[in-house]
Amino acid sequence: MLGLNKRDTRFLLIVIALTLLTPFILQPFPEGSALAQFNAGYPDLMQRIAIFGIFAIGFNILFGLTGYLSFGHAAFLGVGSYSVVWMYKLLDYNVLPGLVLAIITSGLFALAIGYLSLRRSGIYFSILTLAFAQMSFNLAYSVLTPITNGETGLQVYTSDPQYLMSEGEPITPHLFGLVMNESYKLNLGGWVFTFNIGYYFTAVIAILAFYLSLRIFRSPFGLMLRAVKSNQTRLNYTGLNARPYTLAAFVISGMYAGLAGGLLAAMDPLAGAERMQWTESGAVVIMTILGGAGTLMGPVLGAGFIKYLEKIFSKINENVLEGWFSFLPEPLREVVVWIFSRFTGEGWALTLGLMFMLVVIFLPGGLMEGGERIRNLIRRKKNKPGDGASPDGTPAE
Amino acid sequence: MGILEVKDVNKRFGGLHALKDVNLSIKEDTIHAIIGPNGAGKSTLLNVLVGKLVPDTGSVMFDGQSVLGRKPHEINQMGISRVFQTPEIFGDLTVLENVLIPCFAKRDGAFRMHAFETVESEAELIDLAERALVDVNMADKRHHHAASLSRGDKRRLEMAMCLVQRPRLLLLDEPTAGMARANTNRTIDLLRDIKERREITMVIIEHDMHVVFSLAQRITVLAQGSPLVEDTPENIKGHPKVQEAYLGEAH
Ligand SMILES: Nc1ncnc2c1ncn2[C@@H]1O[C@H](COP(=O)(O)OP(=O)(O)OP(=O)(O)O)[C@@H](O)[C@H]1O
Numbered sequence: 001m002l003g004l005n006k007r008d009t010r011f012l013l014i015v016i017a018l019t020l021l022t023p024f025i026l027q028p029f030p031e032g033s034a035l036a037q038f039n040a041g042y043p044d045l046m047q048r049i050a051i052f053g054i055f056a057i058g059f060n061i062l063f064g065l066t067g068y069l070s071f072g073h074a075a076f077l078g079v080g081s082y083s084v085v086w087m088y089k090l091l092d093y094n095v096l097p098g099l100v101l102a103i104i105t106s107g108l109f110a111l112a113i114g115y116l117s118l119r120r121s122g123i124y125f126s127i128l129t130l131a132f133a134q135m136s137f138n139l140a141y142s143v144l145t146p147i148t149n150g151e152t153g154l155q156v157y158t159s160d161p162q163y164l165m166s167e168g169e170p171i172t173p174h175l176f177g178l179v180m181n182e183s184y185k186l187n188l189g190g191w192v193f194t195f196n197i198g199y200y201f202t203a204v205i206a207i208l209a210f211y212l213s214l215r216i217f218r219s220p221f222g223l224m225l226r227a228v229k230s231n232q233t234r235l236n237y238t239g240l241n242a243r244p245y246t247l248a249a250f251v252i253s254g255m256y257a258g259l260a261g262g263l264l265a266a267m268d269p270l271a272g273a274e275r276m277q278w279t280e281s282g283a284v285v286i287m288t289i290l291g292g293a294g295t296l297m298g299p300v301l302g303a304g305f306i307k308y309l310e311k312i313f314s315k316i317n318e319n320v321l322e323g324w325f326s327f328l329p330e331p332l333r334e335v336v337v338w339i340f341s342r343f344t345g346e347g348w349a350l351t352l353g354l355m356f357m358l359v360v361i362f363l364p365g366g367l368m369e370g371g372e373r374i375r376n377l378i379r380r381k382k383n384k385p386g387d388g389a390s391p392d393g394t395p396a397e
Numbered sequence: 398m399g400i401l402e403v404k405d406v407n408k409r410f411g412g413l414h415a416l417k418d419v420n421l422s423i424k425e426d427t428i429h430a431i432i433g434p435n436g437a438g439k440s441t442l443l444n445v446l447v448g449k450l451v452p453d454t455g456s457v458m459f460d461g462q463s464v465l466g467r468k469p470h471e472i473n474q475m476g477i478s479r480v481f482q483t484p485e486i487f488g489d490l491t492v493l494e495n496v497l498i499p500c501f502a503k504r505d506g507a508f509r510m511h512a513f514e515t516v517e518s519e520a521e522l523i524d525l526a527e528r529a530l531v532d533v534n535m536a537d538k539r540h541h542h543a544a545s546l547s548r549g550d551k552r553r554l555e556m557a558m559c560l561v562q563r564p565r566l567l568l569l570d571e572p573t574a575g576m577a578r579a580n581t582n583r584t585i586d587l588l589r590d591i592k593e594r595r596e597i598t599m600v601i602i603e604h605d606m607h608v609v610f611s612l613a614q615r616i617t618v619l620a621q622g623s624p625l626v627e628d629t630p631e632n633i634k635g636h637p638k639v640q641e642a643y644l645g646e647a648h
């Protein structure tokens with residue numbers, strides 16, 4: 001189906017099901033229960049997971065397949081956001097023209113940056129992408145203020161032309177009248193499930209993005225990208241020119257980033273230069289590696305994992321911790337709360353850093369490798385010990 | 398005129414004169430061996446032929462066209478494939494994928510954006526690749542990870558990758574080093590068989606004289622960067638200079 005073999009079709013269907021059921025999956029505990037703070041049913045969090053999932057899926061096409069580690073992909077994220085807000089300002093709040101423009105501009109931008117950066121490989125390539133992205137960030141802040149509105153960030157003003165704006169059209173982002181931030185709430189027993197239009201819109205795009213990446217992974221083009229990572233010398237002496245392959249991968253991943261940036265502005269009609277900061281570039285690197293670079297699901301998993309934990313951990317402030325440890329005697333409680341609060345709330349980055357270190361050291365293949373190991377353990381228990389290796393040697397997805 | 402004409406090639410690495418006034422003419426449709434002691438400049442010469450190194454002076458013509466100044470992938474697309482002294486394969490990929498890549502390169506050229514077909518659906522190329530693996534007796538290993546192969550298997554894989562491209566000129570840098578005796582003999586048979594079946598020129602660098610004398614129609618002896626003699630295997634065997642410079646001490 002859809003140019004996929006049976007196994008991949010099943011895989012895609014599972015991904016679609018998971019994506020569509022996310023509002024249930026991320027809301028495991030009844031409202032008002034003690035564990036409700038671990039729910040993540042907020043529409044904005046689900047949206048962010050889908051959006052950063054797209055960002056990471058695209059990044060993985062470059063980094064996971066070719067091994068070229070870009071530290072500048074936030075630049076494309078920013079370009080995407082600016083494009084969408086500009087379309088709001090010039091046309092109307094329909095997100096579609098903006099998203100199309102976001103993909104085009106980020107693609108062109110990636111073509112220029114990629115063309116220059118790919119003259120080098122390894123660490124020099126990474127530094128070049130970082131330099132270009134930081135340059136873009138600084139330009140957005142200073143010289144390009146007429147386009148980016150500098151520090152304030154780009155937003156829609158009542159004085160903007162909005163040529164396509166018609167009577168009664170929504171004045172927040174929408175898709176032909178479907179307003180992004182509208183939700184439908186479902187009360188079931190103690191649970192409250194939120195179905196948000198914006199989430200389903202991003203989810204459908206995320207599924208398309210995933211499908212496209214699946215096709216690339218299985219294509220001869222994808223095979224060449226993996227060959228680039230494996231041995232560029234052999235590739236060259238086999239009559240293949242690595243440069244256009246890596247450039248194509250770079251542009252595709254830049255377009256994914258632009259789409260993700262555009263979707264951020266589709267959820268919240270703002271675009272600021274801080275979206276181009278190196279911290280955002282670093283975030284997508286961490287998501288991809290944490291989930292499992294070069295695997296299909298890894299980047300999505302990494303994005304979901306990080307965005308979810310970020311939300312949960314940053315909610316846990318000292319008051320919450322006091323509540324948890326109220327059973328401890330006074331002096332001890334203070335110490336425990338102090339220690340835990342370093343890793344939660346504002347200190348969430350410390351937890352993320354620790355997690356990242358542990359994964360890189362013990363699970364170089366990321367969470368996907370973790371899953372694979374658990375599966376092998378179970379399989380080995382079932383089968384006789386000794387013949388645990390899979391006969392066809394297919395790698396993790 | 399040979400298919401490959403090397404004229405007055407010099408290459409220095411700092412103070413080391415690695416290739417000294419090398420003149421070499423390789424006749425089309427022959428197997429030409431280059432022998433010589435370690436450090437004689439044999440691999441350096443191949444590096445010049447495939448565009449890995451640019452010589453300081455001289456010219457290299459392949460089928461009437463200059464090779465110099467072209468990128469390695471362009472030279473390969475002209476019809477020159479090389480097996481390296483230390484195997485260069487795609488370690489992260491499976492054996493079959495390794496052989497498929499040169500098939501794509503041969504059919505589609507140096508770049509093609511075929512992102513919407515699947516590798517699986519390329520039945521013709523897969524068939525071609527599998528037959529190339531049968532030729533080197535590795536069909537049973539087609540789903541193995543290439544990095545996990547033994548050194549000899551890696552070399553046979555690399556040979557399959559080169560042969561499947563049906564190059565006009567095949568350069569082999571010590572193709573049987575690190576191979577068990579049985580596989581060495583199988584490799585000799587394979588190369589001889591290929592040579593009989595189709596028109597192909599081979600330049601083979603080899604320390605194993607059994608391989609050289611089983612295959613070569615012409616032999617060039619290289620010593621300290623310059624060709625000492627070039628002749629038929631029969632004459633080389635008895636040549637006093639060769640005995641002294643190479644064969645005598647090495648064997
Ligand atoms: N890239 C390089 N830079 C500097 N010196 C080099 C380089 N490549 C080769 N050499 C030197 O040039 C000389 C010839 O090397 P080459 O590899 O061509 O020898 P060879 O005949 O292939 O020997 P072997 O039989 O050991 O493979 C050696 O002294 C080697 O150290």
Ligand SMILES: [Mg+2]
Pocket residue numbers: 439440441482570
């Ligand atoms: Mg050598």
